[in-house]
Structure formats: structure tokens, C-alpha cells
Amino acid sequence: MFEIIDLPDKAALAKLTTRYPMLDVPALETWLGLLRISGDCMNDLDQFLARHNLSQRKFFVLILLMRNPDGLKVSQLAEGTGVSCATMTGVVEGLLKAGLITRETDPQDRRAFVVAITTNGQDLLDQVLPQHYTRIKSITACLDPGEQKQLQTLLSKIAFGLHETRSRKL
Amino acid sequence: MFEIIDLPDKAALAKLTTRYPMLDVPALETWLGLLRISGDCMNDLDQFLARHNLSQRKFFVLILLMRNPDGLKVSQLAEGTGVSCATMTGVVEGLLKAGLITRETDPQDRRAFVVAITTNGQDLLDQVLPQHYTRIKSITACLDPGEQKQLQTLLSKIAFGLHETRSRKL
DNA sequence: CAAATATATTTAGCTGGCTAAATATATGCC
DNA sequence: GGCATATATTTAGCCAGCTAAATATATTTG
Numbered sequence: 001m002f003e004i005i006d007l008p009d010k011a012a013l014a015k016l017t018t019r020y021p022m023l024d025v026p027a028l029e030t031w032l033g034l035l036r037i038s039g040d041c042m043n044d045l046d047q048f049l050a051r052h053n054l055s056q057r058k059f060f061v062l063i064l065l066m067r068n069p070d071g072l073k074v075s076q077l078a079e080g081t082g083v084s085c086a087t088m089t090g091v092v093e094g095l096l097k098a099g100l101i102t103r104e105t106d107p108q109d110r111r112a113f114v115v116a117i118t119t120n121g122q123d124l125l126d127q128v129l130p131q132h133y134t135r136i137k138s139i140t141a142c143l144d145p146g147e148q149k150q151l152q153t154l155l156s157k158i159a160f161g162l163h164e165t166r167s168r169k170l
Numbered sequence: 171m172f173e174i175i176d177l178p179d180k181a182a183l184a185k186l187t188t189r190y191p192m193l194d195v196p197a198l199e200t201w202l203g204l205l206r207i208s209g210d211c212m213n214d215l216d217q218f219l220a221r222h223n224l225s226q227r228k229f230f231v232l233i234l235l236m237r238n239p240d241g242l243k244v245s246q247l248a249e250g251t252g253v254s255c256a257t258m259t260g261v262v263e264g265l266l267k268a269g270l271i272t273r274e275t276d277p278q279d280r281r282a283f284v285v286a287i288t289t290n291g292q293d294l295l296d297q298v299l300p301q302h303y304t305r306i307k308s309i310t311a312c313l314d315p316g317e318q319k320q321l322q323t324l325l326s327k328i329a330f331g332l333h334e335t336r337s338r339k340l
Numbered sequence: 341c342a343a344a345t346a347t348a349t350t351t352a353g354c355t356g357g358c359t360a361a362a363t364a365t366a367t368g369c370c
Numbered sequence: 371g372g373c374a375t376a377t378a379t380t381t382a383g384c385c386a387g388c389t390a391a392a393t394a395t396a397t398t399t400g
Binding site: 008012019020022023024026027028029030031033034035037038039040041042044045064067079080081126129130131133134135136137138139140141142143145147148149150151152154155156157158159160161162164165166168170 | 176178182189190192193194196197198199200201203204205207208209210211212214215237296299300301303304305306307308309310311312313315317318319320321322324325326327328329330331332334335336338340
Binding site for chain 2: 386389390394396
């Protein structure tokens with residue numbers, strides 16, 4: 001997790017700039033601010049979910065399964081939550097043990113397993129998601145609708161800049 | 171790492187709202203957007219640093235040591251980069267092996283070690299930081315100075331909202 | 341001054357990522 | 371039909387976090 005506590009102050013930044021003239025202080029502050037705040041949000045999410053014995057990964061898997069009542073293959077879960085199949089095997093293992101999902105062989109493809117949410121799993125989501133959504137509403141409550149739109153626009157510009165930077169192979 | 175690939179579309183969100191009426195769709199979109207983009211930036215940073223055989227943690231440690239030429243204790247490094255002392259022991263181990271830092275007993279406190287950056291370590295930073303700062307400038311280049319200020323303001327409102335939410339123990 | 345407490349670091353063992361290789365099954369192409 | 375290739379999953383082994391307990395040294399206090 002990104003968690004710089006000891007951020008440079010103005011004096012430190014000035015010194016850095018003499019050593020590294022390409023340093024754009026406002027750009028760095030913007031970037032640091034983004035990663036810092038979002039890191040805090042991420043930690044907060046982890047702590048909230050931990051109270052329900054869930055990790056981010058398990059939580060996302062349950063949500064994906066709720067959206068797909070016919071079940072999903074392990075590989076689809078891996079792709080949908082951005083981890084490898086090997087990792088997803090472990091996540092599925094944990095959720096199975098907790099009784100939150102089922103895993104059955106796919107009648108269409110005997111290589112594959114179809115994973116589906118159980119009543120217990122849905123009950124857990126029905127308990128966690130209302131709190132989760134209430135928290136998210138509270139976290140963003142300081143932004144009026146216009147500001148939320150603004151933030152999303154600015155973030156998408158960053159996403160574009162990131163994409164550009166990568167395609168320029170910097 | 172936060173990495174939801176399969177975000178809900180409008181139809182899925184509408185369905186969710188009927189099940190969970192407290193769901194504020196724009197708030198959720200704002201929050202998801204923030205964590206998504208910053209997750210992408212984080213992955214990008216990891217990949218960039220990996221090309222120089224550095225992790226985020228090692229990188230931050232080297233930067234802290236550059237800012238503190240007289241060296242820092244293991245506990246100070248742990249605190250400054252947001253990990254436990256136990257974890258920092260491992261990070262220091264790796265940096266020692268790579269010849270980027272030194273570790274000597276503190277003459278003032280024989281329980282402690284003082285860690286300092288070596289010439290090799292500084293040379294590595296002198297190679298990595300210019301690229302790093304150039305990349306950050308490029309990533310944020312789509313935002314003019316006013317927009318950068320705006321983004322920072324909006325982010326600090328989120329930080330405030332997060333703090334409020336936590337102190338309300340939601 | 342000696343005992344209790346606090347601080348600095350390390351060790352051991354856990355968790356949850358990862359990749360690469362193994363296994364099983366499907367699919368495509370002669 | 372049968373071989374080559376592709377896909378789905380698991381296993382094994384690595385890395386980097388974490389906490390709790392161990393060790394060593396400082397500091398405080400009766």
C-alpha cells in the first residue's frame with residue numbers, strides 16, 4: 001500500500017528542485033495527493049471489510065457473483081477482479097470454507113468450475129453493502145454533485161495522461 | 171491492489187439501487203473512479219520501479235535517506251514509510267545486499283542501528299528520480315495549473331469526508 | 341541501585357499476492 | 371480420428387506484508 005507519511009515540506013522540495021531541475025513541484029504535489037488520499041480510502045475499505053471477515057478480493061468476488069446469479073468460472077472471477085487464476089483459486093477456497101459460495105463442475109466444460117453465491121453469501125452482502133454504500137455516501141458528502149462531476153473529469157484526464165505516458169514508454 | 175475491472179454498468183447500478191435504496195450512484199461512481207485511477211497510477215509506479223529493481227518501499231526508504239544524510243534508525247524508516255519495524259528489517263536487508271545503504275550501530279543507543287545511503291544508492295536515485303519526475307510531469311500534463319489546484323482541493327474534501335466518516339464510526 | 345517499564349530490533353509463523361510448471365480437457369486442423 | 375495447440379485450474383515455491391514473541395539495551399522510579 002502507498003503510504004508515505006513523511007512527505008517532503010516546501011524547503012525539502014526546493015532543495016530537490018536544484019538537484020533535479022525537471023521536477024515540477026505542483027505536478028508532484030498533485031500526484032502525491034492523489035495517491036495519498038486514495039491510499040487512505042483503500043486502507044479504510046480494508047478495515048471496514050475486515051470487520052466482516054472479508055478482504056477486498058473476497059468482497060468483489062461476492063459482488064460479481066451477485067450480479068451473475070448463474071455463476072461464473074474461476075477464470076472469469078480472476079479476470080473480473082484483476083488477479084491471476086492461481087490467486088483466485090485461493091480466494092475461492094476461502095469463500096467456500098466460509099460457506100459463502102458453491103463450486104460445481106461446469107456441465108459445458110469439464111475443465112472448468114462454476115462458482116455461485118449461496119444464500120449465506122447473499123445474506124452477508126445484504127448486511128455489508130448497505131453499510132458500505134452509506135459510508136461511501138458519507139465520504140463523498142463534502143462534494144456537491146457539480147464537484148463530483150468535476151472530480152471525475154479531472155481524474156479521467158489523469159487516466160488519459162497515464163495512458164499517454166505509458167504509450168510514450170517513458 | 172484495488173483493481174476492479176468489471177465495473178457495474180448503468181443497468182446493473184439501477185438494479186442495485188432497488189435492492190439497496192441508500193446507494194447513491196454518483197457517490198459510488200466518484201469513489202470507484204478515484205480508487206480505480208489511483209490504482210492504475212500505483213501499478214504504473216510499481217512497474218516503473220521494478221525496471222530498476224526497486225519496490226515502492228525501497229524507493230521511499232532511499233528518498234528518506236537522501237533527505238537525511240546523517241542516517242535514520244530502522245524505526246524512523248518504518249514510521250516514515252508506514253510499515254512495521256519487522257517489515258523494515260526485511261527492506262533494509264534487501265537494500266544492504268544491493269549495496270545501496272549502510273547499517274551501523276548507533277553510538278548514542280546501542281539498541282539501535284543507523285541506516286544511511288551509500289554513493290551507489292545516491293547514484294541510483296540520480297538515475298531513477300529524473301525519470302520518475304519526468305513521468306509524473308507527463309502524467310499530470312493534461313491538467314493546467316488551475317485544474318491541478320482544483321483536483322487537490324477536491325481530494326482534500328474527500329480526505330475530510332473520510333476523516334468525518336471514521337470519527338462517526340460508520 | 342535494582343526492579344519495572346519502555347524502546348529498538350529481529351525472529352517465527354501467518355496471509356495473500358505472484359509466476360512457472362503440471363494436469364486435464366477442448367478445439368482446430370490435417 | 372488423431373495430433374498440436376489452446377484453455378481452465380491447481381500446485382509449488384517465492385516475495386513482502388503483517389502480528390506476536392524474543393532479545394537487548396535504556397530509562398524511570400521506589
